[in-house]
Amino acid sequence: MSLTITPGQTPVYQWLVEAKLTPNVQRNVERLAGSEDVRHVAVLPDIHLGRNVNNGCVAATVDLVYPEAVGGDIGCGYSAIALHGSPELLAKKETVQEILRRLYRLVPVLKQRDRPVWPARLDTPSLRAEPLIRESRREGAYQLGSLGSGNHFVEFQKDETDQVWILVHSGSRGMGQVITDFHLQRATTSTTGLHYLDMRNDAGSAYLHDMEWAIQYATVNRLTILGRAVEIMEAVCRVEADEASYLDCPHNFARRETHVGQTFLVHRKSANSARPEETAIIAGSAGTPSFIVRGRGDERALCSSSHGAGRLLSRTDARRRFSATEVRRQLEKVRFDDRALEGLRDEAPAAYRDIHKVLRAQRDLVRQERRLTPLLSFKYRDLRR
Amino acid sequence: MVSANGFWATAGSFMAMANMPVLLSYLAESSHSSAPIGPSGGNHLTGFTQGANFSPMKNKKRGLFAEVRAESPNQLNCEDGLEPGEVAKRRRREKQVERLGQAHGFHKQEQFLTQVKSALEAALQSAASPLLNSLLVEEVVQQGGSLLVVVLLPETAQPSDVVPTNRELEQAAPMLRREVAAEITRKETPNLGFVVLPPEAQRLED
Numbered sequence: 106m107s108l109t110i111t112p113g114q115t116p117v118y119q120w121l122v123e124a125k126l127t128p129n130v131q132r133n134v135e136r137l138a139g140s141e142d143v144r145h146v147a148v149l150p151d152i153h154l155g156r157n158v159n160n161g162c163v164a165a166t167v168d169l170v171y172p173e174a175v176g177g178d179i180g181c182g183y184s185a186i187a188l189h190g191s192p193e194l195l196a197k198k199e200t201v202q203e204i205l206r207r208l209y210r211l212v213p214v215l216k217q218r219d220r221p222v223w224p225a226r227l228d229t230p231s232l233r234a235e236p237l238i239r240e241s242r243r244e245g246a247y248q249l250g251s252l253g254s255g256n257h258f259v260e261f262q263k264d265e266t267d268q269v270w271i272l273v274h275s276g277s278r279g280m281g282q283v284i285t286d287f288h289l290q291r292a293t294t295s296t297t298g299l300h301y302l303d304m305r306n307d308a309g310s311a312y313l314h315d316m317e318w319a320i321q322y323a324t325v326n327r328l329t330i331l332g333r334a335v336e337i338m339e340a341v342c343r344v345e346a347d348e349a350s351y352l353d354c355p356h357n358f359a360r361r362e363t364h365v366g367q368t369f370l371v372h373r374k375s376a377n378s379a380r381p382e383e384t385a386i387i388a389g390s391a392g393t394p395s396f397i398v399r400g401r402g403d404e405r406a407l408c409s410s411s412h413g414a415g416r417l418l419s420r421t422d423a424r425r426r427f428s429a430t431e432v433r434r435q436l437e438k439v440r441f442d443d444r445a446l447e448g449l450r451d452e453a454p455a456a457y458r459d460i461h462k463v464l465r466a467q468r469d470l471v472r473q474e475r476r477l478t479p480l481l482s483f484k485y486r487d488l489r490r
Numbered sequence: 491m492v493s494a495n496g497f498w499a500t501a502g503s504f505m506a507m508a509n510m511p512v513l514l515s516y517l518a519e520s521s522h523s524s525a526p527i528g529p530s531g532g533n534h535l536t537g538f539t540q541g542a543n544f545s546p547m548k549n550k551k552r553g554l555f556a557e558v559r560a561e562s563p564n565q566l567n568c569e570d571g572l573e574p575g576e577v578a579k580r581r582r583r584e585k586q587v588e589r590l591g592q593a594h595g596f597h598k599q600e601q602f603l604t605q606v607k608s609a610l611e612a613a614l615q616s617a618a619s620p621l622l623n624s625l626l627v628e629e630v631v632q633q634g635g636s637l638l639v640v641v642l643l644p645e646t647a648q649p650s651d652v653v654p655t656n657r658e659l660e661q662a663a664p665m666l667r668r669e670v671a672a673e674i675t676r677k678e679t680p681n682l683g684f685v686v687l688p689p690e691a692q693r694l695e696d
Contacts, residue, residue, distance in 0.1 A: 186554075213675075215675075215677060216675060217675075218675050221558070222557070222558055222559065224557040224558060225557070226557070243668070243671070243672045244672075247672070247675075250558070325557075325558060328554070328555065328557075328558050329558040331555070332554075332555035332558050332559055335555065336559075346554070348553055348554040351554055
């Protein structure tokens with residue numbers, strides 16, 4: 106761990122894998138730390154370049170909220186559930202094909218063909234602004250239960266006891282972005298170019314309210330996907346889920362927390378909450394293990410941990426560097442849909458950091474509880490390309 | 491690896507939907523999940539820990555996925571009890587019959603235009619303007635990248651009503667496009683153009 110104090114006296118604690126940050130990432134960290142009302146910044150080992158604010162950064166403020174420090178995909182995170190079954194379930198090629206076939210049908214990339222069930226918890230409380238409510242009834246309703254593209258995935262994994270787990274990574278889909286854009290239009294520009302809202306007036310409290318809604322939406326979205334994956338496993342492999350093992354772990358959110366006797370608004374962009382004994386999920390890349398961890402409650406990191414391995418290469422660089430054959434070699438121990446290989450070159454495992462190094466770099470922050478090894482990976486190619 | 495060639499060729503392995511009684515364990519704590527977390531820090535399973543004495547059926551209804559599932563997973567599927575291989579064969583045969591004499595893409599396009607037509611009809615019916623309520627969607631056709639909507643005036647209308655109707659449709663176009671967007675499953679919603687026909691208009695067939 107290293108500590109830097111910015112000219113504005115903001116402490117920046119860093120847990121890094123590499124010796125130093127790349128210039129663009131460093132610039133973004135300084136920009137965040139130098140923004141108004143930012144009192145504390147933690148840089149986690151999976152840090153990588155993000156729009157305006159890096160992914161893998163935690164920032165604490167007192168009165169202001171920075172939507173860009175939460176990210177557009179509000180509430181994005183992982184959900185996991187264990188099945189009463191062993192990895193032999195996925196040993197047969199035909200079974201895997203059937204599971205993938207059903208996943209393509211039941212877990213779409215963009216939106217559902219039919220309007221899915223709209224859970225009551227998304228109506229109480231509802232969003233505040235009329236345009237957002239309208240959007241949630243239209244796009245929001247149809248996008249519920251869709252996976253999204255890029256690094257969002259459904260993975261079937263096994264733990265050390267040979268129990269199969271389903272891990273879902275998805276977020277608030279289009280709604281998170283719509284909510285962020287709506288509130289950014291009402292935000293004030295800080296001296297560093299980031300945008301903030303004041304929580305002491307309506308604009309700030311409205312954002313926090315809508316952000317809470319988006320976190321709920323993201324949780325329900327993951328639950329819907331998880332439900333469909335479980336349904337598929339019930340139908341194809343005749344196994345049921347151990348519902349008591351359900352975990353939900355968002356990593357894009359802001360929350361009021363007390364650290365060292367003072368209450369802050371802690372912004373987490375691609376960072377887990379890791380309070381003492383709190384359970385969190387840290388996913389590796391497609392070919393590498395994921396981990397269920399317990400927080401150690403390190404106040405210097407604002408009780409946070411990394412959310413994954415973190416990108417080493419941009420999508421463009423990864424596509425340039427890895428051929429489909431190379432990606433197939435990197436994924437040799439994981440089953441996946443071969444036809445999607447070309448589109449998944451930017452998600453090559455080697456485009457991410459070594460997850461073991463990331464865990465070592467943050468051993469002050471979390472301890473490993475369970476290791477999940479990937480068996481079958483399902484994801485859509487990045488549609489933004 | 492799942493090979494591209496073998497992917498669709500395994501419909502024969504289609505298994506009947508499971509209809510097994512559900513045995514859920516509503517344990518408050520387990521070795522690997524003693525503290526599920528969320529942004530509020532609460533235990534997400536609190537609601538499920540209270541029903542330890544429920545029957546399996548009740549458990550399923552109150553289960554983790556109850557709020558996001560449309561129907562009871564215990565419901566019988568029409569394919570339950572059938573030989574999976576026979577089901578797959580029947581499906582293949584049905585598909586072949588459906589596609590006789592037309593390309594698959596053509597069929598999808600027809601389906602899409604029908605979807606748009608019914609969405610527009612519903613939108614016009616529920617519009618705030620009585621003029622729009624009275625219109626009848628005659629046809630929706632593809633015109634380059636956009637769609638041309640052919641609208642018929644009611645029998646009571648005069649030929650001079652074509653111009654104001656056209657104007658009204660142009661004004662309502664964004665609303666109509668939104669309605670179409672909500673109904674279809676396409677990444678982009680096509681632009682809509684309108685042609686208003688007087689009530690006596692008749693289609694000339696070749």
